[in-house]
Amino acid sequence: EDQVTQSPEALRLQEGESSSLNCSYTVSGLRGLFWYRQDPGKGPEFLFTLYSAGEEKEKERLKATLTKKESFLHITAPKPEDSATYLCAVPSAAGKSTFGDGTTLTVKP
Amino acid sequence: NAGVTQTPKFQVLKTGQSMTLQCAQDMNHNSMYWYRQDPGMGLRLIYYSASEGTTDKGEVPNGYNVSRLNKREFSLRLESAAPSQTSVYFCASTRQVPNTGELFFGEGSRLTVL
Numbered sequence A: 001e002d003q004v005t006q007s008p009e010a011l012r013l014q015e016g017e018s019s020s021l022n023c024s025y026t027v028s029g030l031r032g033l034f035w036y037r038q039d040p041g042k043g044p045e046f047l048f049t050l051y052s053a054g055e056e057k058e059k060e061r062l063k064a065t066l067t068k069k070e071s072f073l074h075i076t077a078p079k080p081e082d083s084a085t086y087l088c089a090v091p092s093a094a095g096k097s098t099f100g101d102g103t104t105l106t107v108k109p
Numbered sequence B: 001n002a003g004v005t006q007t008p009k010f011q012v013l014k015t016g017q018s019m020t021l022q023c024a025q026d027m028n029h030n031s032m033y034w035y036r037q038d039p040g041m042g043l044r045l046i047y048y049s050a051s052e053g054t055t056d057k058g059e060v061p062n063g064y065n066v067s068r069l070n071k072r073e074f075s076l077r078l079e080s081a082a083p084s085q086t087s088v089y090f091c092a093s094t095r096q097v098p099n100t101g102e103l104f105f106g107e108g109s110r111l112t113v114l
Helices: none
Strands: A003-007 A010-014 A019-026 A033-038 A045-050 A056-059 A062-066 A070-075 A084-091 A097-099 A103-108 B004-007 B010-013 B019-025 B031-038 B042-049 B064-068 B074-078 B087-094 B109-113
Touching (some): A003 A084, A003 A097, A019 A033, A019 A084, A045 A056, A045 A062, B004 B087, B019 B087, B031 B074, B042 B064, B074 B087
Parallel strands (some): B010 B109
Antiparallel strands (some): A019 A070, A033 A045, A062 A070, A084 A103, B004 B019, B019 B074, B031 B042, B031 B087, B064 B074, B087 B109
């Protein structure tokens, strides 16, 4: 059974204070790892897909990286508008995705 | 560009009542999903439809039924609602079968069962 664990549960940063979110996974065969952003009262919105260890993707202040056991979402010089819950997920061959519980990021001005 | 549309957005039910959550996507996607999201428990898969004409159970299917009406529409039915089904329900879709592509989510349906 696929498992995804995210840490920390919550992260509070000052504007400009860089940090990282962690997503550890256990899967029978990696078919990709996805990062989503979820704003309060909204559905998750796709950010990145990573398929193999060593791969990196960037979007504005966010950079996602992947190893054989975990993925990191690095946030460089965050702004208040980066405040959201960040979810990671892994798809299975059966067509299902397993999600982590998410990290809720709050960036204070 | 509507994407994934869910109705209703909010619903309050009494224990034992039934209702159907509707979901439609206009992206010509093959696979559709119903998730529930509870505080501290992340997204849990209820049912999914890998392609038109097929449906399968997810992690938490008890108390629910689904219908893949056509390629665009996937509905979730609660036959006899219970307080434990108070949650936010999200419909999602993806093009690829099997699912190795990103999911596109609706805005959610917030259900309260009294």
